[in-house]
Amino acid sequence: MSTSTFRFDGTDIAFVPGQSVGAALVAAGRPSWRTTRHEGSPRGLFCGIGVCFDCLVTVDGFPNERACLVLAEAGQQVSTQEGSGHDR
Amino acid sequence: MTAEDRRAHTRAHTRADLLVAGGGPAGLTAAATAASGGLSVVLVDSGHALGGQYWRHPPAGAQMSGTDGFHHDLTAYRSLVDTISGHAETGLVDLRLGHHAWTVRRDEDGIELHVVDRRRPGADRAVVLRGRRLLVASGAYDRQLPFPGWDLPGVYTAGALQALLKGGGVAAGRRVLVAGTGPFLLPVAVGLADAGVRVVGVHEANDPRRWLRHARAVAALPGKAVEGVEYAAALLRHRIPVRVRSTVVAAHGRERVEAVTVARLDRDGRLIEGTQQRIAVDAVGVGWGFTPQLELAVSLGCELIGSEDGNAVVDVDAWQRTSVPGVLAAGETTGIGGALLAGLEGRLAAEGLLREVGCGAPSVRLRPVRRAVARQRAFSRAMREAHPVPAGWPAWLDDETTICRCEEVRHRVVREAVASGASDGRQVKQLTRTGMGWCQGRICGFAVECLARGEVPGVAAPAPASERLVAAPLTLGALARLPSHEVE
Numbered sequence: 269m270s271t272s273t274f275r276f277d278g279t280d281i282a283f284v285p286g287q288s289v290g291a292a293l294v295a296a297g298r299p300s301w302r303t304t305r306h307e308g309s310p311r312g313l314f315c316g317i318g319v320c321f322d323c324l325v326t327v328d329g330f331p332n333e334r335a336c337l338v339l340a341e342a343g344q345q346v347s348t349q350e351g352s353g354h355d356r
Numbered sequence: 357m358t359a360e361d362r363r364a365h366t367r368a369h370t371r372a373d374l375l376v377a378g379g380g381p382a383g384l385t386a387a388a389t390a391a392s393g394g395l396s397v398v399l400v401d402s403g404h405a406l407g408g409q410y411w412r413h414p415p416a417g418a419q420m421s422g423t424d425g426f427h428h429d430l431t432a433y434r435s436l437v438d439t440i441s442g443h444a445e446t447g448l449v450d451l452r453l454g455h456h457a458w459t460v461r462r463d464e465d466g467i468e469l470h471v472v473d474r475r476r477p478g479a480d481r482a483v484v485l486r487g488r489r490l491l492v493a494s495g496a497y498d499r500q501l502p503f504p505g506w507d508l509p510g511v512y513t514a515g516a517l518q519a520l521l522k523g524g525g526v527a528a529g530r531r532v533l534v535a536g537t538g539p540f541l542l543p544v545a546v547g548l549a550d551a552g553v554r555v556v557g558v559h560e561a562n563d564p565r566r567w568l569r570h571a572r573a574v575a576a577l578p579g580k581a582v583e584g585v586e587y588a589a590a591l592l593r594h595r596i597p598v599r600v601r602s603t604v605v606a607a608h609g610r611e612r613v614e615a616v617t618v619a620r621l622d623r624d625g626r627l628i629e630g631t632q633q634r635i636a637v638d639a640v641g642v643g644w645g646f647t648p649q650l651e652l653a654v655s656l657g658c659e660l661i662g663s664e665d666g667n668a669v670v671d672v673d674a675w676q677r678t679s680v681p682g683v684l685a686a687g688e689t690t691g692i693g694g695a696l697l698a699g700l701e702g703r704l705a706a707e708g709l710l711r712e713v714g715c716g717a718p719s720v721r722l723r724p725v726r727r728a729v730a731r732q733r734a735f736s737r738a739m740r741e742a743h744p745v746p747a748g749w750p751a752w753l754d755d756e757t758t759i760c761r762c763e764e765v766r767h768r769v770v771r772e773a774v775a776s777g778a779s780d781g782r783q784v785k786q787l788t789r790t791g792m793g794w795c796q797g798r799i800c801g802f803a804v805e806c807l808a809r810g811e812v813p814g815v816a817a818p819a820p821a822s823e824r825l826v827a828a829p830l831t832l833g834a835l836a837r838l839p840s841h842e843v844e
């Protein structure tokens with residue numbers, strides 16, 4: 269089993285090819301990676317299958333990607349998203 | 357033009373015999389059956405691998421090991437995937453993974469399914485798929501009820517715990533509690549335990565004795581009983597405590613969940629005061645049955661009916677045809693019934709089509725399939741009746757509990773709207789913005805409907821289905837890149 273890494277807010281997160289960005293973050297012990305628009309509450313993965321949109325991240329500069337759906341790739345730049353991403 | 361481009365170009369101008377939306381058990385079986393009978397099929401799924409949620413697999417080329425252990429009937433899955441791949445090579449099946457449907461149209465020639473190819477972040481590509489008929493096999497997602505702290509990181513849907521395991525080989529925590537209702541909680545708990553997680557409890561809100569009323573439906577399916585016994589044995593082997601008429605009523609923690617409160621429920625699903633107990637956990641998975649994804653069927657105007665679990669589901673005839681000509685539905689969209697039933701319905705839908713267009717082998721005997729469908733439906737009806745949402749669930753909300761996670765609408769606000777006269781989910785939504793965020797009410801819709809009506813929706817008056825396809829929020833860029841020949 270080989271592992272690679274992507275960048276998440278300046279740190280390297282290891283993943284196994286085939287994992288989603290969200291799965292890799294959870295595996296790395298990070299259950300949250302976003303704060304909500306109104307109350308600034310932490311959010312991470314909830315439904316795990318693309319339904320709830322709680323898990324939004326910015327991937328390689330593109331906001332509003334669902335971390336539970338996007339496949340992790342070596343060298344990817346992932347960053348937390350503040351707010352809902354509505355006001356992109 | 358590359359060969360691939362040429363093929364894509366030709367496809368844009370021709371109509372497939374059948375579009376299949378969803379690559380789970382229903383869609384896979386339908387696509388394989390239809391293609392093997394000679395029909396051209398476009399199979400669309402938003403996932404990276406075939407199988408849907410039930411047979412969720414890591415994508416091709418994935419390197420995590422051992423996720424196969426989490427699966428049932430893998431032989432059936434592999435043979436379906438082999439069949440599909442074989443037909444994909446000859447061009448009879450056009451397989452579109454990583455494609456999200458965002459709108460659908462119907463005219464006298466057939467169906468146009470508008471999808472976005474989202475395989476690469478930031479590189480969305482809009483595609484229009486054309487077919488003479490459409491099978492809606494879009495499956496379902498976990499139904500949720502809010503509770504104080506359910507928005508803390510580390511609180512997941514039961515399905516998310518399963519998806520992380522099956523699709524990514526990841527265990528979401530080390531001390532995990534599973535709660536809600538329905539047989540699905542058992543494989544989730546056992547899967548976690550098999551992965552080395554300490555499952556500190558399975559809390560089933562309903563009393564299993566409710567099944568006794570449906571003894572005949574259960575006796576007709578000995579396989580289900582065996583499965584139940586296997587799970588019971590596995591729970592025992594892993595020493596997983598199972599509590600019935602008990603549920604999670606609160607989650608606690610600062611930045612993430614650290615503990616939950618569980619409590620006993622009475623026969624009518626009301627919390628019994630004084631039975632609260634705190635349990636340390638680092639993850640929780642909750643599920644209250646499932647909600648079918650009906651957006652495609654709803655936007656095409658298919659007639660819906662109520663199901664025992666309070667869901668609206670697509671009304672279909674003996675060949676899985678909906679009220680709209682050329683539109684079929686199979687699997688969870690016609691009622692929550694599990695993978696086996698979904699596969700059988702997919703089979704019936706395809707066999708019906710093959711007969712309709714005359715390339716079927718009417719010699720294929722469908723009697724046993726129909727008998728199996730009848731048994732599975734009776735069983736799933738029993739399941740829906742034995743595992744209702746507890747009538748007293750709103751009692752565990754406090755004023756500040758978040759109801760709508762997207763728009764961060766609290767219980768207090770929803771209650772005020774109801775007190776001022778809002779009597780259904782739609783009215784609450786207009787007053788409070790519940791269900792107006794990213795998920796369009798998919799997560800809180802059922803709960804808001806309960807709160808607005810003051811009772812849990814049932815078969816006679818089901819909760820309305822979500823209508824808007826937001827599965828693929830489309831960037832303008834993707835629309836702009838839509839090649840002109842693919843626009844009407």
Ligand code: FES
Binds near residue numbers: 313314319320334
């Ligand atoms: S976790 Fe729900 S959309 Fe990603």
